């Protein structure tokens with residue numbers, strides 16, 4: 001029998017060096033974080049033996065605290081939808097800072113085509129347009145919102161790919177531009193009173209449904225389609241991708257377009273959930289979305305990471321936020337701690353990559 | 358006009374700003390012929406390759422491939438016309454594995470009506486990769502390994518296997534054995550001999566005198582962006598070639614050029 005682990009010239013293949021998927025590390029971190037919160041709850045004197053994971057009204061009949069899990073996921077679902085797109089952008093080696101304001105702008109625009117004519121028998125007090133824009137089928141605001149997102153993404157991508165503007169700068173410009181659009185759209189007034197169908201999009205646990213559904217779809221796309229393969233290839237070695245005949249510029253435009261459409265969809269879901277759209281919505285969302293991706297092991301150098309990683313990153317962020325509230329950590333401390341955790345995640349990732357190389 | 362010419366360049370020139378990397382290169386490659394390009398570092402060999410393969414746009418001059426004047430707008434154009442190239446930079450995506458790299462930009466797919474979201478046919482690409490590696494005699498311990506986990510020589514083997522596993526009208530290799538050990542070099546040279554037997558023409562950029570004398574029919578020497586010699590292997594030897602490379606000698610027909 002030929003020894004298959006032995007290549008010509010003594011090249012050997014060490015099976016033990018097979019990669020341990022990065023996602024498992026994040027899962028492990030998630031478990032550790034949960035255990036730490038559980039321990040603080042059980043043993044810290046001021047917590048009176050509460051539990052993070054379980055309902056402990058009756059200590060002998062502990063049942064899993066589903067409500068907390070639901071709230072955690074619900075809290076991260078909308079930003080998580082943005083993070084799915086940001087992940088793809090980061091995998092190409094880029095960055096997208098425009099998503100937070102894009103959420104607000106899309107919320108305003110979509111909501112203004114989703115308004116009802118009458119509220120409790122009176123004309124809609126927040127009506128932005130005339131009767132022609134009232135009581136439209138839900139598909140209209142959704143399509144308009146997504147189309148707006150697509151335009152913003154195409155503009156981002158075109159500046160980055162064709163005019164060689166660094167992604168940081170191009171999307172920073174778009175960040176301000178979109179916030180401007182959100183303020184200008186209705187002169188700073190909230191847009192409210194959507195149709196029932198529009199209000200359904202973000203009602204109850206629907207944001208979680210969309211997040212999970214989109215995460216599954218994009219995980220499959222990134223792993224099994226030409227689009228996904230080319231996205232990784234561009235982030236891995238843009239020159240090689242170009243030499244292999246990939247239309248790198250066109251592909252980048254498509255990636256930014258998809259990312260912005262996901263952010264736009266997040267804006268639709270958010271305005272539906274809040275049953276109103278306001279120009280200040282989505283503040284810091286772009287940063288939390290990037291944080292989810294980074295915690296989830298997406299390398300800012302590009303070429304590395306997965307949608308599953310980002311979903312886990314979103315869970316880590318959600319658990320930390322919920323856990324901090326649970327151990328009664330003040331909001332200001334929460335922000336400081338979260339900042340530290342994000343930086344720590346990147347340091348850890350770089351350390352891991354250096355050890356691998 | 359005889360049509361046994363595979364590739365011809367007339368006055369091929371490339372300037373990078375003020376750098377005249379390639380000047381007035383006139384070159385002919387006949388059917389089935391194996392030609393080596395030699396010259397010192399920075400002589401313009403890779404630049405010549407990049408102009409032929411559409412990676413860059415030439416400053417002036419003509420390229421005639423397979424009887425037609427061509428203006429490749431990108432490497433994919435050249436590849437579709439039948440030119441397979443191993444670039445000096447290898448052009449591999451580090452985070453992807455061997456089949457991914459072999460088929461990058463020309464993936465085998467299913468459900469093509471899905472457009473950019475058409476599915477990758479991993480199974481068939483893996484099988485083809487194994488076949489190609491077997492055919493070319495290249496041994497890679499595990500094709501599912503990503504390129505970043507491979508040695509320089511293994512990377513080079515992947516790049517060469519990529520070139521050799523697709524049928525082509527012309528193969529170009531830019532220093533394919535630069536990082537290879539003795540056995541791997543022998544492997545690559547065997548691939549080149551196989552191409553010769555199959556009558557496939559080849560342009561080989563190499564600094565390795567022994568290899569060049571072993572493998573090719575003709576040697577072109579570049580010096581400071583110009584072709585300074587065109588030598589049949591039987592009519593030259595190592596010392597002679599070195600004289601052209603270093604500038605001690607210049608071919609009669611190129612007098613006044615360099």
Ligand SMILES: Nc1ncnc2c1ncn2[C@@H]1O[C@H](COP(=O)(O)OP(=O)(O)OP(=O)(O)O)[C@@H](O)[C@H]1O
Pocket residue numbers: 373376377378396397398399400401402403404405445
């Ligand atoms: N993109 C570029 N911009 C500016 N100058 C360049 C560029 N590419 C190559 N050059 C210059 O053109 C000249 C020829 O370079 P080239 O890469 O063709 O050399 P080479 O003969 O392949 O050398 P080597 O044996 O080292 O590979 C060099 O002086 C190099 O500095």
Ligand SMILES: [Mg+2]
Pocket residue numbers: 402403404445531
């Ligand atoms: Mg070179």
